[in-house]
Amino acid sequence: MPSYEHDIRHSVQSLHFIRRLVYRSSVESTNTLANSLAREGSDEWTVVVADAQEHGRGRQGRVWHSPPGVNVYTSIIVKPVIAYDDIPAISLLAGMVVAIVLEHVSGIVAELKWPNDVMIAGKKISGILLELGNGDPGRPYLVVGIGINVNSEPGEYPGQLSGSATSMKTLTGTTYDRAGLLNYLYREFHEWYTYYCSHQGFMSIKEHYMQRFTMINKRVQIQSGAERMSGFVEDIDASGRLVLRDDRGETTTIKSGDVYRVG
Numbered sequence: 592m593p594s595y596e597h598d599i600r601h602s603v604q605s606l607h608f609i610r611r612l613v614y615r616s617s618v619e620s621t622n623t624l625a626n627s628l629a630r631e632g633s634d635e636w637t638v639v640v641a642d643a644q645e646h647g648r649g650r651q652g653r654v655w656h657s658p659p660g661v662n663v664y665t666s667i668i669v670k671p672v673i674a675y676d677d678i679p680a681i682s683l684l685a686g687m688v689v690a691i692v693l694e695h696v697s698g699i700v701a702e703l704k705w706p707n708d709v710m711i712a713g714k715k716i717s718g719i720l721l722e723l724g725n726g727d728p729g730r731p732y733l734v735v736g737i738g739i740n741v742n743s744e745p746g747e748y749p750g751q752l753s754g755s756a757t758s759m760k761t762l763t764g765t766t767y768d769r770a771g772l773l774n775y776l777y778r779e780f781h782e783w784y785t786y787y788c789s790h791q792g793f794m795s796i797k798e799h800y801m802q803r804f805t806m807i808n809k810r811v812q813i814q815s816g817a818e819r820m821s822g823f824v825e826d827i828d829a830s831g832r833l834v835l836r837d838d839r840g841e842t843t844t845i846k847s848g849d850v851y852r853v854g
């Protein structure tokens with residue numbers, strides 16, 4: 592029976608932009624491995640895939656539940672030659688790409704929760720962890736880590752995640768081919784990323800992101816480090832930052848944080 596690794600290698604063969612595919616049946620975290628490969632000088636478009644992660648990492652130091660045999664865990668190394676301020680919005684771009692891929696592969700229409708959570712009816716189906724590092728002088732590298740809950744069953748999520756996570760299989764009752772999904776994900780990410788880097792800036796993709804962003808004018812609470820703020824979502828600015836209007840009508844821009852709908 593063909594293995595997951597065999598299927599992936601076969602599936603990405605036609606993707607000529609992929610310079611190297613590193614597969615592990617189990618790894619601490621594909622992002623951690625991709626970071627060390629990038630530091631050692633790996634080319635951009637090196638991709639890391641694992642069947643399972645022992646310590647999958649989420650945003651804000653959280654754990655990303657990563658059981659074997661069911662979901663997608665991958666990290667892509669890129670080296671963007673763009674203005675420094677345009678780099679963070681690549682994480683918004685990655686969330687948008689995942690939503691496009693989900694819709695194409697399964698018909699599931701997802702919403703984007705700023706900055707890059709992919710949600711269906713308030714439950715999370717995918718998460719993205721972007722990490723920036725220093726590679727060759729003057730050429731930073733970016734690790735774009737993507738986790739998608741593909742074939743996991745509702746009962747497989749531990750404790751508090753059971754009410755807040757979902758998967759493609761849970762939503763449609765279908766089991767998906769993870770290798771085929773990865774092929775589509777890499778192709779779509781490559782296309783949008785290349786477009787983004789040549790047009791530079793969130794404004795070049797804003798219209799597409801906003802089609803799936805449902806928080807405008809919604810009242811939210813934001814936890815950004817130790818700081819907590821609340822207000823109404825007014826916009827996303829040219830650098831991908833959230834623009835929040837507080838109760839006094841003053842606006843603040845937020846670079847990172849967790850957004851919760853209130854009221």
Ligand code: BTN
Pocket residue numbers: 619620621622623644646647648649650651653655663664665666708717718719720736737738739
């Ligand atoms: C989040 O929503 O908190 C981000 C989750 C990111 C999970 C992915 S799975 C592949 C890659 N490797 C990791 O350790 N994390 C990312």
